[in-house]
Every structure is written in C-alpha cells, then in structure tokens.
Amino acid sequence: MTYSLFVPRTYVLVLLAIVYGSWAAVLPARDNTITLPPGVTYNPDTNVWCTPTTWTDVASFFLGNYLSHAATVISFPGEPVSITIVNMVLAIFFPSSGAGRGVLAMVRHAAFYKDPIQQALRSRALCMVVRSQKWKPISGETLRSLSFLSKELRDEDEDEYEAYKLMSKNKDKVEQYVDELKAHRDPIELQVESPLWLQPGADSNRLEIVRQNYQVFGTYKLPEGYELAYVPANAIVEPLSPSSNNSDQNPVRKSEFKLSSVYSFASALVSIIQIIYALTGLYRSRGDQVSKYGYAAFSFTVLPYVIMSFVNLLGNLVTPRYSTLYLVRTEMMDEASRRGGEFQGMIGNLPSAQLEVEDTFVFSAALKESSQEMWEFQLSNKIYLSGEVEPVTAEKIELARDPDEEHMEADSLGSGNPKKTLSAHEGELTIPVPSSDSHETNEKENLEKKNSKEDKKPLLICPNCYQFKTIEESPGKFLSTANPKQYYLVGQRLLFLQTTMQKNLVALLALAAGANAGAASLKDIKHVIMLMMENRSFQHYFGTMSGVRGFADPNVQINPDGKSVWYQNLTGVTTEAEYLLPYWLNYLGGEENYNKSQCLCAGANNWIPTHHSFNGGLNNAWAQISTPQSWGYFKRQDIPYHFALAESYTVADHYHSGSINVPGGPQPLGAGGVVLDDQQANTCSGPNLDCLPLKWPAFAQYLDEAGVDWRSYQNSYNWATNNGLFYFEAFQNASTNSSLYERGLAFDGDNGLDAFKAAAAAGTLPEVSWVFPPGALQEHSPNTPIDGSWFINQVVGSAINGKDREETVILLNYDEGGGWGDAVMPLISPNGTAGEWFEDPYGTLGYTFSGPGVRIPLMIISPFTRGGHVFTERSDHSSIIQFLEQYLTARGYTNIVTPQLNEWRREHMSDLVNAFDFENPDYSIPDLPTPNTPIANSAGELIGMYSGFCDIEWTGSCSGSEYVSGIPYGNQTEEDSLYFEDGFKGMRGYMTEGHYLVFEYKGYALTNDGSNSNSLATSKATSSHDAKSQRWALKALTAEGITFNIYSAVDGRYLTTGSTFTTNAKDAEAYNITYLGSGEYAIQAANGVYLEINGGGKLEYSKEPIGFSVYSVTYHN
Secondary structure (H helix, E strand, C coil): CCCCCCCHHHHHHHHHHHHHHHHHHHCCCCCCCCCCCCCCEEECCCCEEECCCCHHHHHHHHHHHCHHHHHHCCCCCCCCHHHHHHHHHHHHHCHHHHHHHHHHHHHHCHHHCCCHHHHHHHCCCEEEEEECCCCCCCCCCCCCCCEEECHHHCCCCCCHHHHHHHHHHCHHHHHHHHHHHHHHCCCCCCCCCCCCCCECCCCCCCCCECCCCCCECCEEECCCCEEEEECCCCCCCEECCHHHCCCCCCCECCCCCCCCEECCHHHHHHHHHHHHHHHHHHHHCCCCHHHHHHHHCHHHHHHHHHHHHHHHHHHHHHCCEECCEEEEECHHHHHHHHCCCEEECCCEECCCCCCECCCCCCCCCCCCCCCHHHHHHHHCCCCECCCCCCCCECCCEEECCCCCCCCCCHHHCCCCCCCCCCCCCCEEEEEECCCCHHHCCHHHHHHHHHHCCCCCCCEEEECCCCCCECCEEECCEECCCCCCCCCEECCEECCCCECCCCCCHHHHHCCHHHCCCCCCCHHHCCEEEEEEECCCCHHHHHCCCCCCCCCCCCCCCECCCCCECCCEECCCCCCCCCEECCEECCCCCCHHHHHHHHHCCCCCCCHHHHHHHHHHHCCCCHHHHHCHHHHEECCCCCCHHHHHHHHHCEEECCEECCCECCCCCCCCCCCCCEECCCCCCCCCCECCECCCCECCCCHHHHHHHHCCCEEEECCCCCCCCCCHHHHEHHHHCCCCCCHHHHHHCCCCHHHCHHHHHHHHHHCCCCCEEEECCCHHHCCCCCCCHHHHHHHHHHHHHHHHCCCCHHHEEEEEEECCCCCCCCCCCCCCCCCCCCCCEEECCCCCCCEEECCCCCECCEEEECCCCCCCEEECCCEEHHHHHHHHHHHHHHCCCCCCCCCCCCHHHHHHCCCCHHHCCCCCCCCCCCCCCCCCCCCECCCCCECHHHHHHHHHHCCCCCCCCCCCCCCCCCCCCHHHHCCCCCEEEEEECCCCCCCEEEEEECCEEEECCCCCCCECEEEECCCCCCCHHHCEEEEECCCCCCEEEEEECCCCCEECHHHEEECCHHHCCCEEEEEEECCEEEEECCCCCEEEECCCCCEEEECCCCCEEEEEEECCC
16 A cells, blocks of 8 residues: 555545544543545554545645745746746756756845846846957957057068067067157057957956847847857946936937836745745654655655755845846947947946956957967968958957056067956057058158168058048148047058048058148139029929928918918909819820910019018918919929929028018118119109119129129120119219129120130139029010020039039029919018018008018039038028128128128028038039020020910910919819929028928937837938938927927927927927038937937937938928
C-alpha cells in the first residue's frame, strides 16, 4: 500500500483521526460510527488512516511542493516571455538558478532609490548604444585630436604592426619630433567636438551586450557596427529636459511618459503561500524521514524550493519589474544616428566621460573579452576610408593622448593596460598626406631644403578623418569657429577648421591655394534692372501655383458671416447664385475661350472701385464692384512662361501696389496733391488731387545727383506713357542735353530695347536700369499675357545670358491689380497714421486708409534667388526703392536715401534683401520656354494679339459679354474651384501666414505622428516634402511680427509648452520664428530655447538659434 500522508485530502483524514481520538479520551465511552471513504485502511504502526493515492494526488503533490515555486522566479527587464518560461522550467530542476535571479534583484535593491531613473538604472532596465567589433572608421566622423609623425620614424617593413612597435623603440625620436612641432607653432593638437565618451577604468566595469530579442521601449534601428549594452549601475543618468541643456550637449526634450514598472506583489503573495505550504509540510514530515530516506528525504527535496521562494520574495519587494528596457541617449548614439541609426523613446541622458569601462580596443566599446587580441587583429588588417578620393590604407593605429593630462609614455601605446588618460575610443588613423603640385607652398619647399630629405614627408594622423570646410581669416591664417587658434601641418598649411561636411577627404588637407574666396554680398551686384508690367493681381496669375499663398491658403480670411473671402457676394449681380468662388477663366475649354480669356478685361482699376471692392476690409465685393470675371484666374497652361520664370527664381507672394503723397507724408501740400489715379496732363482732377507736375524729386534724380550710373530704356513706337519720370517737374524742365533727359526721358538709340540687349550681352549695363514695355506688350488688359511674356523674355533672356549674369538682379513686377481681385488684404496702418490715412477726396469712403493696394506679382531674378523660392515678407512698390537704397549704399554711394518715403512704409514694408542668399548662389541658367513672337502689322511692327486678332473677332468691350466665355454660377464647389498644383518652394524672408510649412534640419522634419501621439516628433525628410505628418501652419498672434501658434495639418492640434499637442488654441505655445538668412529659420519657444534636431533625428533644445530649412508646400494628400 502506498501511503499518501502529504496529499491534501489525507490531511482531512488525519485531522479526523486526531479529533476522534481526542474526544474519545475525554467523553464517556459509547459507540461512535464514522463513515470512511472506500478503500481507506488503518495502519496501526503509525496510527494513521490511509487512502489509496490517485494520479491527481500525485500531481497535486508535485505541483504544491515543487512546480508552483517556479512561479516566483523573477523576470529581467525587457526579457521575452519565452526566456522567462525557460528560466522557470530551469528553476524546477535547478532551484538555485531561480534563487540566483532573486539574489541579483536583492543586490540591486532599486526600491531604496527615490528617483525613477535611478531605480531603472539599478534594476538594469536602461541600455545604451555602443560600438561593436564590426565598427570601422569612416570618412565623416568627428575628430578628437591630431598629431603628426615624420616618415623617418616609420619602419621599412610593410607590416603595419611593426610601425606600431617602432613607436616604442624610438621613444626619444618621437618626443624630439613632437618638441620640434611645438617649437614650430602652437601644439599640433586640434580639439573638436568628440562623441567618444567611454573611458577605461576598473576591471569590474565591463559592459554586457543586450540580446537582440529583448524588448526595448520606443523604436530603434542600429547601423552596422553598433549594439545595445546595459548601462552600468555606477553611471549617472540625467533626465532629458531643456533645462539641462548646455553648450556641450543639447539633450532631447523631456519625455512625457513615465517609466513603466511594477512591484510584483502577486509573485510575492505566491511566494508567501508557497513558503507557508512548504514549511507546513516540512513540519509534518519531521522525524525519522531523514534517518530512513537520507538525502532523498522529503525535507531535503523541498527545502531548496522554499529558499528560492523566500529569496524571490525579497527580490520582488526590493526591485521593481520592467516589461521593457529603456534607451539612454549618449554621444555614441548620436554617432550611430549619423551613420543611419534611428532611435525614439529615450528617457535619459548619459553625459560625456561619465562612465568608466575597461576597454583598450580603439574601435570597440562593448567587448567582454580581452581587447589585445582584437587590437592586433585590427592592426594586421587594412582599413579603408570612404569618400571621393582613392582609398587610403590605414598604416598605423594608436591610442590618442589626452591633451589635458600628462603625456603618456610612448612604450605604453597599444598595451593591454593603458593609463587612465586614454580613451577607449580615441583612436588615431594614420594616412599619407595627399600630394598635389598645385598646392605646394614656399613654406614646404623651404622646409624640405632645410631637412634635405625628400622622403621626410609628414603623415597626418586623424581618428575617423572628419571633413572640413576652409575659412580664410587672413592670408596664411585660418580661423577655427570653435577655437580661434591657428594650426599648421609641418611643411603644409592646415586649413580645415569649420566642421562642415564636404564631398571628399581632400578638403581636410586643403592647402593655402585652396582657400575660399568668400561669399558674395550686395556690393558685388553690378546691375539692377527693373521691369514693370501692368494690371494683374497675384491671385489672377499665380493663385494655382504650388508653394505660394494661393488657393491652398490655410489662413484664408473668414468674415463675420462665417464665409471665407473666397465667397464673393453676388447680390445685385445675378439671381443664379448667392456667391461666386474663384474659377478658371478657361473652364469651358476650347481655343476660342482661350483666346477670349487672353484679351479679357476685369472691371475698373481706379482707386474708388478698388477700395469699394475691399469693402471695409471684408474684401468680398469684387464681383459686385468690379466684375464677376475679376474673380477668375489663369492656370499654368495659360501663362507657361510666367510660371516657368517665377519657379526658376523667387516669387514674392505678399507684394502689393502702393500710393503716394497722402496728407501727413513727406511731400508738402501743393507739391502735387494726393495721387490716386492715372492723371497724365499737367492739371488736377480735383482740389489737391492727382495734380501734375509732381514737384518733389524723383528717386532717379537722387541717383543722378549721387553719381550713380542709371538709365531708362524705352522705344518711341507704341509708347504707353508708363514712364513716371515724365510726371516730375524736374524732368519736364530738363534740357535735352542734360543727364536727367538723356538718361530718363530719351527714346530709342542708347535708350532703346536693342541698346539694352547689347549692353546686357557686353556687361556694360548701368548700375540701375528701368525698362518700359510698349503698350501692346505690357499685359495691361486687353493686351495679353502671352504677348507680355515675349517682351519679358527679351529683357530677362538678355540679362541672364549676358556677360555679367552672375552679378545682375532683375526685379519684375506689375503696377497694380487692373481690376482683378485678390483674397489677401494688404497690411493696413493704424487709424490716423500720418501719410497713410486721409479723408476720401471723392466723398464716398469717409476717413480711410490710402494703401497699400491689391496684391500683385513680383519676381526676383538673380543667381542669389535662383532655385524656386517664395519670398514671404510684406512689401509694396516702396520696397523697390528701399532695395535700391541698400544696394547702392553697399556699393559706397551716399545721399541716395530718399526722404520721400513715409516712415510707416519704411518700418513695415520689406527692403527685399532677405530674398537673396549670397552664401549659396546658383549660377546655372534655367531652361525657359520660348514665347511666340507677337502679331505684327503689315509694316512689321508688333501690335500684339488684341489689336491683331481679338479686337477684330469681337468688337465689343473687352470686359463685356462677348469676351466672357461663361461664369459658373451655382455650379461650384470649393474642391473644384480652389485648384492648386502639388509642390513646394523654399522659404525666404521673415515668416507670414498663408502657407503650409515643413520644417527640416539635418535630414529630418518636425512631425505629428497622429492622434496617438501626444508630443512633437521627427521623421526622415523627403525630397518632395510631401508627408502630411510633417506639414504645419501658423496662426499669427499679431497683425505682423514673428510670434505664432503652430498647428498641424494632420489634425489641427496646436503645439504647447514642452512641444506637446492641444486642441485648444488658448493653450498653444507662442513661438518666435526668426529668419536667420540663407533660407534658414530659428524656432524659439516662450522659455527662450530653440528647437533642434540632432544628427540622429531626435528632437532637442538649444540655447543658440538653430537654422531650420523651411518649405512652403501645397499638396492634396
């Protein structure tokens, strides 16, 4: 019979026997009957009632006394479930393995640390990026230091390891050579930012690699040559927050999530139950089992499991459990990011030189075994640098010196136990200095003569060989942007002291002859050409263009009736619809409709109807006051040359027409009156209104008096009276042989179009040129855009193909809107501003603003505006004058700043200078379409399409029904009407509303990952900048300025403090977005720090402005 003493059901029988026996001793004797289960027997030797054991009893026995103890085994951070199960099974057979985990948890005693990051560190839940054994140096890594070795110190043996050993044998020669270098110039040590943070230390501080299948919070992608390792418990990990930012390191912003950890009280409870259960069994089994069964006694088999449960109980109480590992940012992570690594979800930062590990191997940071073997292996294998030069063999590798400590002994280089001053990742890669006859210097020749040994050519030793851009401070001296100190290579000048990535390694060793010539500037411009066409609004021409403030405007004006300005009121115009949306003038298609649209006129373009169309700022009366077709627009196929030209250079999308001589301005009363409309006779259209001649000096007169070379170009044929110099008294009174007349008023000859083209080709244009088109080619409706494009091409083509094309600027604009409407109101001065507000002389508008007027096109054509950009600064016709003032002042002229501009315009209208990027010119010539030659009459004179065709086909008014192909009343939707092209343009100038923006830095873009993301992120930038998640818009907090709320195109959420998201605009952060020049913008939060993206694509903060490239994008996705 098998006795099942310890099966739970047996306990009941035992207790029954005890109870029965006890009561039998104290109660009077009588008959007592107890019904027992079947098969129960009595063992008189042990005085125990027994029942037969079943398979369930055996299972319960092993489960309760052995298997269930495995449930108390502690799991490690990030450990996969499969590994935890394996360890639990292992603990069943070897309980010491399970107890070992509990001991480790007890030793870590993380619960005794209050800081959650320290708790995670003690729990071994933090990991970091380290170099693996596969790591190799590549061109493009950051230098730590430089030193130089004479060729005579190299062994003739080709074995690289012999070269290393030679260092120890020639200690005296090495020291003497270094002394010579120091005597020649300042110490030849170049200290640059270093991502090398590991240092050798105690033997116990070896790193352990994280297994690949462990769970890590966030996402990461490791490039080849890198692994994850556990952060040692003695490290000091800082939280990631803007406040910890310093000049040496820019941490990622503080994460908004908390470290997820639990104290496994369930496991602790299981441990307690198992301990009590097992101890009870041990107590019941005391006695002769040990003497009877020896080491196989029940107590000996259960006791290890009891100890394991007890140890795990304590471990569970003193160390929390983590389901994942958490990444800690290090500079090694930044290095990996620069090599293509991607990391998200860091919770801490490990500062440079904070951690000490034992690792003497130059190119590895995570070796558990001895480094000496790998050291010798590395020396015996050739390492090649990447780049656009011939592969260069690494001839010798040595540990670098720490410039802040005493110099180490030469014979300790490469030893297995280097001094503490050596960094485990400070390596020096020796490569031969490239020779180039074109870069030889007298200094080198003199040194070679002095040494009289041709083979005494120095070797450059550099870890990883970072590439640099040369900066010239003065002849023969070159300045480091980080450390203003001169560095020289013996026999050759070392000119590489700005850490800017270049295409090849040759830049690193550039000689004096290769110094930069310096960036261009305003003073280097030789010719400015101004060409003003007529009567077109910006929306009418370029509303569909990609990357501008057009029909994709995220900040379109919303009026009090809840309708956007796109909806033009049709009350009194038609009963077919209430509102008219913008529409394509050729929406019906066909050649006839195309021809009509080219010759079509809008409504009146006088000051009164224009301001009535503005409707007090509602800007919704264009269809009523002007004409319905004034809300029509062209597409690219209608004006292909204009689109191609604008997108080859820079187009301004906040440029407006202007007005002059409003009371309170610089001009005195009686000097010509307020000029509102086109008055061409020497008279007034009303009291002090549109009076000619104008009695103040024209800007050209200031130029003439200052000695500036200037000229106006105009043909007498088909002259359109668009040269405003004829309206000024000084020019009207000028003699025919005077400079004012010859330069400003004369026709043909030296002032003709042919003369302009010849001067452009020869490079003899004056410093300032005005070009005036003939009437048929000036685009003033009904004269056509396609005819105007021919004339524009004559001017632009001559200049951009001329001798001085690299020093020429063309400013192409339009005089006013011509009755064509535009949705963007001008910036209006405060009520009562002198020279801006006045009483309407026509008596219909009351006290009102005078201007600026309708938004019109401006194209800025030069090598410094090449490449398809959009200039976003508020500007008007006064901006042209201000630009000329800046340009001529830069060229050394004085007394050319006109006093005729009022102060408000000077303060609030751009001078256009920010449209230029002088540091990155593009001298290429665009491939522009060739416009057809305009129609000519029988005499060969160009008369254009209107006179040569339209006026013959349709004899009515150009704004009448014969020219209006159709208007889609009642058949419009915003989706169909607000057509725009997909694409982008690089931003130039201070920021304004009206654009969807993509902010990029170092190949990454600011990103909204969607509704599941609570904070600003980053992602890889694309060449088309079309990712919707990277798209943002601005909400200006003032009528003008640089302060904005930023909201996402994904879901409309705003950025708040700490770069988190909110749906409430009141909680949005006020960001200052400042233009830094060269197409770069700094984004500053309210607390003064600037947004930054590091080389690994992680969002950070900086105390210094960081230049984001910003693109204005229009996409339908």
